[in-house]
Amino acid sequence: MTQQQTQVSRLLLAWRQGEPAALDQLIPLVHDELRRLADRYLRQERIDHSFDPTDLVHEAYLRLVDKRHPQWQDQAHFYAVAAQLMRRILVDHARGRSTAKRGGGLVTLRLDDTDEPVAQRAEDLVALDDALEALAGFDREKARVIELRYFGGLTIDETAEVLGLSPTTVVKNTRLARAWLTSEMRRAEA
């Protein structure tokens, strides 16, 4: 049990009990841990596939949260924070790339062993982020649903818990929001 774990667990509890300032303290802790984990994956422990952001989130949870009194809700709330941060890490990087790199969207149909084209353009993620931002402007809750599920890897039940919704609503919201987001992304691309 590290000091950090005690601290994170305390902040999570405080935040869950309605103390918004706790979140402000939580964010840098989680962000640093995620960044650190991502770097580690990228530099050394490269396994045989791309890292999965949701795995990172899970690992950060294991490292940061006191597990002597595991609280299911703690995990969900932690994931909620982590999802948002994961999104930020990825998007910040993609934004840096999409402006810094020359040529922008070089579309090369150089395919390899499978016929699956590679989503390799920073623009896709940037467009998704823009669309999510827009969505949050008029429906914050649905934007959160997407963020939790896609960037944080939360299950339907966990998402429902974090946002205080019924699982059915989460399913419906997910489908609606993602259809709108992808149509927005396509429009941005065109």
Place this chain on the structure above:
Amino acid sequence: MTPERWQRVETLFEAALEQPPEQQETFLDRACGDDTELRRTLSDMLACDPQADRDLKGAIVGGVHLLEDDSIRHLGPYRLLQRIGAGGMGQVYLAERADQEYEQRVAIKLVRAGSDGRGILQRFRRERQILASLQHPNIARLLDGGTAPDGRPYLVMEYIEGQPIDRYCQERRLGLRARLELFQTICRAVQHAHQQLIVHRDLKPGNILITDDGTLKLLDFGIAKILSGGQHALLDAGSEDPTTAAQPLTWSYASPEQIQGEPITTATDVYSLGVVLYQLLTGERPYDLADVAPREALRRLCEQPPPAPSARVDGDSSNGRPGLDRRLRGDLDAIALTALHPDRTRRYGSAEQLALDLGRYLTGRPVIAHPDTLAYRSRKFLRRNRLPVAVALAFATLVLAFAASRSQQAERIARERDKAEEVAGFLVDLFRISDPRNSRGETLTVREMLDEGAARIPRELGDNALVRADLMHTIGRVYRELGLYDRARPMLEEALAVRRAEHGGRPGGEHGAEHPEIAESLSALGGLAKAEGDYEGAERQHRRALAILERHGARRPAHRRQAAEVRNELALVLRSQGRYEEAETLFRQALATYRDPDTADRDASVTTLGNLALVLENRQRYDEAEGLMRQALESSRELYGEPHPLVATHLNNLAFLRERRGDYDSALPLYRQALAMRRQVLEPHHPEIQQSLNNLGAILSRRGEYAAAEAPLREALELARRYLGNDHPGLAPLLNNLALVLKRQQDTRAAEPLYREALDLRRRHLGERHAAYAASLDNLASLLFSTGDLAAAEPLFQQALEVRRETLGTEHVSYATSLSHLARLAHRQGDSTSAVQLQQQALDIRRSRLGEEHPRVASSLSQLAEYLAAVGELEEAERCFRQALAMRRELLRPGHPSLASTLTGLGELLVDRGDSSALNEAETLLREALDIRQQELEPEHWQTAVTASALGGCLVALERLAEAEPLLEKSLPLLVEAAGGELAAERTRQRLVLLRESSTRGFLNSLAR
């Protein structure tokens, strides 16, 4: 978007989803009324809904990839620019060389972690030379390879920006002809690679790109082999079982044999070409396996022919190519299905044949693949005709030459004119029966034609004996060329008897035996005797012929030329007997005749020039030999163009000279070229193909690529047994080469009978006073030596040395070989002082004969160093080791097993020296050596143990006992069991004792503290 409007979108979206799909549009029309923007938003969302989940994940994964990519910015000298592809085997990046002024853009394939990285690198090293030699305007080149900082191997390839061929054809709506022409280009490029013995293994539209300027490029040639090593890519996706590996989609271009894990040949690529052709014709793949269970998919691929292309486009006018089905039906259906035949022997024999058949279709000629008889009968037809076509040309040439010489003489003698006409008439008849219309609808082979001719000679030419003799002579020579010696002999002997009888009144008559035609017959029999391995008989016959012609020579240029021909033949016999000096004289005499304006003959002079170069090589005059051989090669190129059997011969011989000089790197591609050219122009079992295979195998073996060498050597031996029989001295070199490769792969049990067979053949055919016999003795002795049977090896080594001294003298490189082997024996027997002397002698000879920079000089140095170390001459030993190491690094390919011996030797020496800088260097050297051995040898090999033990000793000296212990413990049992491991086993025991002492001391020290 206002919250109110969004509310409405939400309600309508959910309501629309509840409608049956076909009514959704109507529903929206009704629900949205005039609000076109709302209408558009909703219909966009409904359109996106099915892939929305995938699209979102894709965007996020793309972001992850970007992060990953930026964590690797450089690979070796390359700067990564962008990921451009990914798949089961890893990622592909666009990159540029970071250390160059000008911009070279390349594609880098970074292999996925967790795959067989070491194997990939090893295969890359093995293949890179071959792939680097693959130069064709339609093939993207493999440029480089290396290892990323995290250990993953990567391959660097020419970067091609373009569109896959299927998409290209589709987008440009190319017509049938344009598609077929593009496809022919693919076939020709594939054919080019096949001639270098490179199989693509993974042909598919994604690997066939068309660039902006319309150039077609094949990517990834040979890459599949490097990535998956022998196994094809589909089985490599982490699963041994094809039914669980990957999705059926990725099988789409693989041949049945590939999926079943059978050996991959050029026929595999022909199949994949068939799939690509099918797709270009119909827009679809031959099999629709999208929703088929894996096992069932496999069954269909292997057992069921796909539907004919015309049936796939039948009634489909949406492809924008009306009437397509009609145009595909018939020839194109047949061509595609022939290429796609599940049985590889029924496919086209080569990519070129596929291209040629399409060419026939495009020019309106009948194609070979035809729907009614389909592949099977066409293949049968081709196979039956392949030999005849090649040989018929040779035969026709002979006949023409024959007719020409006849007609010259006929101008002078009326009787001869009659004879010429009679012969001509007979030959015309002979060719007529080969016309399918006159012979029961079957085409006769040349063999059958010859048999028929031989049978008809007495029947139809009974009253003109000399004409009969001419024909028998000609037919006899063709039989000999075909390797049908039993049939050749009676023909040639009877021709001789008839000529003697006709020219001399009675056989043996002194005056009649002087006729040049008799000389011709004698020389032909001499050639036959040599082909059968009877060198003495051959010499006798040629000398008789020569004696006759020399008496005529002064009078007629034609006879002088004939005499030169016989001299050349005789010299070849002498060369085979090891009588090089006599051979050289004869070659030079023949050459002078061919260059004399009165008797000039360019073709013959080129051949003789090449022969002269070879004998000069035997006499160790390497520079002269090389110069003449290059001259011969250039002249033959001018005379005959490429490809041509004689050009191939000179290529082969030039490679041989380079090989003898130790320049293996430049010899290898020449041998490959020669083999490819021969396969292209000769029939498949031709002796020269056997020769090429043998040479290729031998050079691979010299390069230490034993596993790669085995297959060509086996094929060569098999071919040779086929046409030489089992009792022919010509088998000996083939047996030796194969045996050596087996020996090097530690299969001594398989190697020994081969060496013995070769020794026996040479003893019986060449006698015991022959350099080749000595070589066989040496081979067998070395094998026995390596199994630890020193007692049996010693007398054989001694005998080889004696024979070599007698036949070659004491300045010959082969004599040096014997010395070197005896040195090794002495060292093993504990007499290192003698070993030093013997090896020093060998080294001196090698230096004076081969020059300073030769692998064998390095080998002598390295061994000498070892023996010097054993007698305590440590400084001298170190100097020799270092010199040998520098040479081997320079001369041998990286990772060559011999490099490991020198590294180990030097490493051990440095450990014994013991100071800290020596120990540090030793560790580096020994680790490099161990790396090589682990890559080149089986894990339990005793030589690996020698190096591991040396490294262990080094670590003991460095007091890294925990690291040292497992190395030593593991090595000891391997060394104890190995023949030849005694010395190393003893050293290992000593090292273990040191280790125990050190650790006890450490323990005591810790107590004392």
